[in-house]
Amino acid sequence: MSENVARRGFLFGGGAVLLTAGCTSNEPAAAPTTGAPQPAPAASGNDQPGTKVVIGFSAPAADHGWIAAIAKNAEATAKQYSDIEFRPVEPTNDINQQISAVESLIAAKVNVLVVLPNDGQQLNQVALQATEAGIPVVNLDRIFPDKLAYRTWVGGDNYGMGVSAGHYIGKQLQDKGVSNPVIVEIQGVATLPLTQDRTKGFADALKTYGFSVTAKQDAAFTVETGNEVATSLLQAHSKIDALWNHDDDQGVGVLAAIKEAGRNEFIMVGGAGSANAMREIEAGTSVLKATVTYSPTMASSAIKLARLIAQGKGMSDLVENQVPQSITLASETITAENVANYRALGFES
Missing domain, CATH: 3.40.50.2300 (Response regulator)
Incomplete structure (x- = not known):
């Protein structure tokens, strides 16, 4: 183990x-x-x-x-x-x-x-x-x-994950009339192309609402580092409006840090579509309101x-006689409204 x-x-x-x-x-x-x-x-x-x-x-x-x-x-x-x-x-x-x-x-x-x-x-x-x-x-x-x-x-579509997360957060903040929001991003591994694609998609989508990321830090896809990074970001920002965490596995640590700090003034979006993230979303008792899929x-x-x-x-x-050369899966947004449709596809973090 x-x-x-x-x-x-x-x-x-x-x-x-x-x-x-x-x-x-x-x-x-x-x-x-x-x-x-x-x-x-x-x-x-x-x-x-x-x-x-x-x-x-x-x-x-x-x-x-x-x-x-x-x-x-x-x-x-x-x-x-x-x-x-x-x-x-x-x-x-x-x-x-x-x-x-x-x-x-x-x-x-x-x-x-x-x-x-x-x-x-x-x-x-x-x-x-x-x-x-x-x-x-x-x-x-x-x-x-x-x-x-x-x-x-x-x-999966890494850029699309960022776009989905950005549109969800952008619309939520826009509907609430929030201006100049503090938006925090917790990445996986910052040097990986997949992480860079996710970050770019997020920034591009937020830009359509006139928003941008205030602070971002990578957390190496682990529970422990997710916990440490979230703790640091929470201490650095006394008020946050939205947080996107790239990965639901590291998100277990991120959520633990948020609960430990007693913070609930912001909305959070996860990434990948884990079963435990879906349970949090369905329960409606935490800041996690959505997760964007990158399905196994x-x-x-x-x-x-x-x-x-x-x-x-x-x-x-398909009309063609052979399997295509590449297939990119869409990144879908799971919320309390549609989580029942995705529950069977979740994985345990």
Whole structure:
């Protein structure tokens, strides 16, 4: 168990989940118990059993609620199909170990790979090796810089997350007649392109209301740092009108700091769409009023796409004969009014 997971469980009563590698059965399975939803079976002819395919899967270690849900969603979707043999490798946060794991899948001659790299740049070469070996790669979330390294990319819209958060906050403040608001932003890791995209989207959306961010600081996607950063920002600003926190996992720490400080004069928006964030929103007893999605259900879609690619099929709702080269999921805004529609998709932080 990682320190982050242990700390999260200690502070907030959450349970830790241990993931195991190895081939999975294709028999029907019970829904996952970690907040990762059992994807609904699709109704198209593409879901009829076809050519048997072996799907290799590699992702980082599940020391973060979102990553744990990625692995669970991938496995749950693979189990829906009798023609899929799901072959995950041991999850790891070590770049070299992930490269070795992917190389082992290439050597095993799997039919298709689904890879969420720890770092797209550093795993680009091994993805190219797979492609050159005739194994198509479905690149999940963190993108490989070389388009020759993957057949299809599927992931969330980081810029769109910022836009969604910015519009929600902008409209709320505008409707309240707030002028010159104090808007605080708690990022994930400031140096990552995905964080920079989220920040830009937020700034661009706020600008349409004549607003801008007063202060921002990154919190490294952890509960502990989220708590520390939020505490610091709360101390620095005696009055805040709105806060956007990029990540619901670190948001557990952010909310704890807000409650500890007894602050409730502002509205908060989260990021990613965790189950615990949805419960806070639904209860209506805290400053958290919305969260913008970056759903780990993208892993379910990646498995479905990998199966179609390996079987030489396209997407039944599209005219084209082949699966698209990239698919970007929309970032949706979850509020008390629509949370019931998203509850089943939440993941536990």
